[in-house]
Amino acid sequence: MSFAYADVAKMIDHALLAPTLTVADLEAGCRLAVAFDVASVCIMPYAVARCADWLAGSTVLPSTTIGFPHGGHATVVKAAEARQAVADGCQELDMVVNISQVLSGAWDSVAADIRAVIDVAHAAGRKVKVIFENAYLQDAHKIRLCEICSDLNADWVKTSTGFAPSGATHADLRLMRAHAAPHVQVKAAGGVRTLDELLAVRALGATRCGSSRTREMLDEARRRLGLPPVAVAPAPDVPGGY
Numbered sequence: 001m002s003f004a005y006a007d008v009a010k011m012i013d014h015a016l017l018a019p020t021l022t023v024a025d026l027e028a029g030c031r032l033a034v035a036f037d038v039a040s041v042c043i044m045p046y047a048v049a050r051c052a053d054w055l056a057g058s059t060v061l062p063s064t065t066i067g068f069p070h071g072g073h074a075t076v077v078k079a080a081e082a083r084q085a086v087a088d089g090c091q092e093l094d095m096v097v098n099i100s101q102v103l104s105g106a107w108d109s110v111a112a113d114i115r116a117v118i119d120v121a122h123a124a125g126r127k128v129k130v131i132f133e134n135a136y137l138q139d140a141h142k143i144r145l146c147e148i149c150s151d152l153n154a155d156w157v158k159t160s161t162g163f164a165p166s167g168a169t170h171a172d173l174r175l176m177r178a179h180a181a182p183h184v185q186v187k188a189a190g191g192v193r194t195l196d197e198l199l200a201v202r203a204l205g206a207t208r209c210g211s212s213r214t215r216e217m218l219d220e221a222r223r224r225l226g227l228p229p230v231a232v233a234p235a236p237d238v239p240g241g242y
């Protein structure tokens with residue numbers, strides 16, 4: 001499959017969401033993301049302001065999660081998280097739908113929950129990715145969520161958090177691309193660990209992919225393209241916590 005380096009690098013949201021990551025790990029992850037010039041770093045909410053500083057001067061965007069990972073936060077809490085993320089410099093917000101309400105068929109509540117975050121983000125010129133967590137849903141749920149997100153002008157619909165029993169599948173990506181409006185993009189997350197899989201989800205219409213395997217995928221991309229390897233500057237010691 002023909003591709004340029006930017007085609008794949010700018011698909012990747014480098015995930016720094018594991019709860020065991022230290023501040024030094026987070027800074028090192030941001031340095032890696034800048035070196036490989038990915039699309040964004042998706043970092044734990046408490047570290048967004050620091051992440052924005054680490055990414056300053058690069059083309060890599062700071063992003064974070066809302067209602068993560070289970071989506072069960074009260075809507076007012078998700079809206080408050082969104083406002084804080086915006087204040088801290090976040091450019092893209094990945095929110096989890098209320099999975100319980102989706103499975104209950106409470107579609108008005110589901111839509112109001114999504115709208116609350118989109119309204120905050122779009123008022124500030126930021127973008128929203130709506131995470132369905134498809135591992136727990138039937139196709140009918142996924143289709144209805146695509147319709148709701150299209151009506152609310154979400155920027156992306158996203159398959160998964162990466163913390164459920166399964167992640168992005170080709171069948172789900174086809175379904176989401178078919179049922180989301182053309183102005184809504186699709187993001188794959190969970191299970192995309194190789195360059196070949198990244199290229200495969202790209203061929204299915206995904207424009208973003210969340211992954212912690214950024215170095216492995218982009219090292220391989222550069223090798224195939226005959227580009228020199230990327231050197232990542234080590235992070236300095238971080239005194240204390242943050």
